[in-house]
Amino acid sequence: MHMSRIEELGEYRLREASLDDLETLVYHRRVMFVEATGVEDEKALNAMDEAYKKHILKAMPAGNLKAWLVESKEGKVVSGGALSVYEAPPRPQDDTLNYVYIHSVYTEPEHRRKGLARAILNTIVQSCKDNGFKTLTLHAVEASRSLYESLGFTPTTEMRVFV
Numbered sequence: 001m002h003m004s005r006i007e008e009l010g011e012y013r014l015r016e017a018s019l020d021d022l023e024t025l026v027y028h029r030r031v032m033f034v035e036a037t038g039v040e041d042e043k044a045l046n047a048m049d050e051a052y053k054k055h056i057l058k059a060m061p062a063g064n065l066k067a068w069l070v071e072s073k074e075g076k077v078v079s080g081g082a083l084s085v086y087e088a089p090p091r092p093q094d095d096t097l098n099y100v101y102i103h104s105v106y107t108e109p110e111h112r113r114k115g116l117a118r119a120i121l122n123t124i125v126q127s128c129k130d131n132g133f134k135t136l137t138l139h140a141v142e143a144s145r146s147l148y149e150s151l152g153f154t155p156t157t158e159m160r161v162f163v
Contacts, residue, residue, distance in 0.1 A: 007119070007123070009070065009115070009116070009119055011072065011073055012070050012071065012072060012073070012078070012079075012111075012114075012116060013070070013071055013073075014068055014069070014070050014116075014119050014120065014123060015068065015069055015070075015071065016066065016067070016068055016069075017066075017067035017068060017069050017080065017082075018060075019056070019057065019060055019061070021067070021069060021077070022053060022056055022057070024069065024077050024080065025052075025056055025067055025080065025082065025104065026049050026052050026053055026056070028080045028104050028106040029048070029049075029052055029103070029104040029106075030045055030048065030049055031106060032104055032105070032106040033045070033048070035106075036141045055084075059084060063085075064084060064085045064086070065082060065083070065084050065085075066082065066083055066124075066127065067080060067081065067082035067083075067104070068080065068081060068082075068120050068123050068124070070107075070111075070116045070119065070120065072111075078107065078108045078110075078111040078116065079106065079107035079108065079111060079116040079117060079120060080104065080105070080106055080120065081102065081103075081104060081105035081106070081117065081120040081121065081124060082102070082103055082104045082105075083100050083101065083102050083103070083124050083127070083128070083136075084100070084101045084103065085098055085099070085100055085101075085133070086098075086099055086101065087099070088135075091135075093134065093135070094134040094135045096132065096133065096134055096135075098132075098133050098134075098135075099133075099135045099136075099137065100124075100128050100133045100135065100136045100137065101136075101137050101138065102121070102124055102136060102137065102138040103138065103139075105117055105120065105121070105138070105144070117144070117147060118147060118150075118151075121147070121148075121151055122151070124136075125151065136153075137156075137158075138153065140153070
């Protein structure tokens, strides 16, 4: 995948994340889960953090994970989002075998409702178009559903069980 740029967003700037941003990316995923699901199991959250660090360290250099961050003019990261590319069986709408899972989209509460998540998602969608990816999937909490729907995402028939 290609596309590395910095985009000015008024009082913010959007940039592609690097391995130097590892701790921030892990933090965003953690607080996103805490807010979205109310999980309080510190042991489970710490295990997720460690597994996500390993995933980023492997997948980002391989080109299978990209992330973008939004910084304030003071350089504080206030929002972010990522995509992971994985191989899955083809379907009639997509024979590329490359599917994209959008994840870890998070904006600090005091910076919400300013279009930051939308800017990140627009960047993710454009990057996917530029790289020939056709199927983008994400999981939405109720608070973000209207944003995702405004970008063309629709509910699917997915189901899940933890075994």
